[in-house]
Amino acid sequence: MPEYAILILPSANRVYTETSSRLLRAELAVFGATVLSAPVTDADLRTIGGAEYVTFTTQTPLAETDVAYLSNLSSAYVLFEVAGELLRPLPLHRLDKFDSDLLTIQKYSGKTNELFTKLLLNLTVLSTTRPAGLLERPLHVLDPLCGRGTTLNQAMMYGYDATGLDVDSRDFEAYQQFIKTWLRSKRIKHTAEATSLRRNKVRLGRRLDIEYGSTKEQYKAGHTRRISYLNCDTLHTDELLRNNSVDVIVTDAPYGVQHGSRTPDAALARSPRDLLAAAVPVWSRVLRTGGALGISWNTYVVKRDELAEIVTNAGLSVCEGGPYDQLAHRVDQAILRDVLVARKDS
The missing domain is CATH 3.40.50.150 (Vaccinia Virus protein VP39)
Known part of the structure; x- marks a missing residue:
């Protein structure tokens, strides 16, 4: 099954950073159950190259519309497709209209x-x-x-x-x-x-x-x-x-x-x-x-x-x-x- 990894956006708030991965997994599950073309499975927290990622799989590859939705995950910094030992970044298209x-x-x-x-x-x-x-x-x-x-x-x-x-x-x-x-x-x-x-x-x-x-x-x-x-x-x-x-x-x-x-x-x-x-x-x-x-x-x-x-x-x-x-x-x-x-x- 296709596998993906989300690099978590660092937060200025240390306490929120510590819990953001768990909240992101819950948020990701709601995205999967409502707007994605296939449910999210096997969501987990993994350390890759010394950084924490939320990884997950889907039954079919993410469609362009799926990536558009996931671009707006609250703590997502970069979304990757996992290809063996390599990470291929997927372009994000956030809704953001203004500077952060x-x-x-x-x-x-x-x-x-x-x-x-x-x-x-x-x-x-x-x-x-x-x-x-x-x-x-x-x-x-x-x-x-x-x-x-x-x-x-x-x-x-x-x-x-x-x-x-x-x-x-x-x-x-x-x-x-x-x-x-x-x-x-x-x-x-x-x-x-x-x-x-x-x-x-x-x-x-x-x-x-x-x-x-x-x-x-x-x-x-x-x-x-x-x-x-x-x-x-x-x-x-x-x-x-x-x-x-x-x-x-x-x-x-x-x-x-x-x-x-x-x-x-x-x-x-x-x-x-x-x-x-x-x-x-x-x-x-x-x-x-x-x-x-x-x-x-x-x-x-x-x-x-x-x-x-x-x-x-x-x-x-x-x-x-x-x-x-x-x-x-x-x-x-x-x-x-x-x-x-x-x-x-x-």
């Missing part, structure tokens, strides 16, 4: 690793009823707890539309300053408008709306994408977005005190459980039928079965078994992060 510093230039305490954000987005898109949409069409991504916008930036990299919500005004201001500066420095044609956010004449907060083109030619032709950041309580999501209007919801839930969630009465909640119990039904209303929700969270503060119950009660079907059960990994001594993906079937 869109994702890497921001540095701050509590930032979600950008490779993990890409993995979470990939898994969620692949778990929809239209996984081929990863390559075939621009999607609308929602991050209802978006912080300083790592998910929004990854959506931009893929050429998707994105909407983010967060109640923290400092995060809103930091993202606004960063993205405006970045767009100007890269000379990307765009418009950016910051306004008050109102609903039924009640001021909820602020909003930032950006329309941009991947190239000057696309911008002039009107082929633009949109990013919106709504600085308000996430429980207003279904008031501000139309029902069945987003393709995927991707978010990194608060981990505890340092990244504590704010309840409607402005109290700091250690566990995000109450927030998620209130918010997931709200989020699910704006999710299209066939769309998917991907949540990462700290299992030390919310058990997996608790989160699964919240999601199920909101009318979503949890994706379980195989690679979906192999995504838990340590972030630090106080955080054991896991991923739950669920689909809206009706």
Whole structure:
């Protein structure tokens, strides 16, 4: 059977580098089960020439479309076809529309690793009823707890539309300053408008709306994408977005005190459980039928079965078994992060 090897992209985060090979194998299995022309088999970690590779086999050689999908694996650096003792590199065609510093230039305490954000987005898109949409069409991504916008930036990299919500005004201001500066420095044609956010004449907060083109030619032709950041309580999501209007919801839930969630009465909640119990039904209303929700969270503060119950009660079907059960990994001594993906079937 044809055999392939993926050279793993080094991460600036040492802890994430240590776990990236295992997460990559789980991600690879989901690719194989959803969009590749043949399932992935015998995925393993192997040291070749002193470097770590994820190796795998398929029943038939990878088609050009298969390579196009695998080009977007979160931690893939180079993809090789194994030919005896030789490695033949396969050209990668990533979706990336912009330079990688869109994702890497921001540095701050509590930032979600950008490779993990890409993995979470990939898994969620692949778990929809239209996984081929990863390559075939621009999607609308929602991050209802978006912080300083790592998910929004990854959506931009893929050429998707994105909407983010967060109640923290400092995060809103930091993202606004960063993205405006970045767009100007890269000379990307765009418009950016910051306004008050109102609903039924009640001021909820602020909003930032950006329309941009991947190239000057696309911008002039009107082929633009949109990013919106709504600085308000996430429980207003279904008031501000139309029902069945987003393709995927991707978010990194608060981990505890340092990244504590704010309840409607402005109290700091250690566990995000109450927030998620209130918010997931709200989020699910704006999710299209066939769309998917991907949540990462700290299992030390919310058990997996608790989160699964919240999601199920909101009318979503949890994706379980195989690679979906192999995504838990340590972030630090106080955080054991896991991923739950669920689909809206009706």
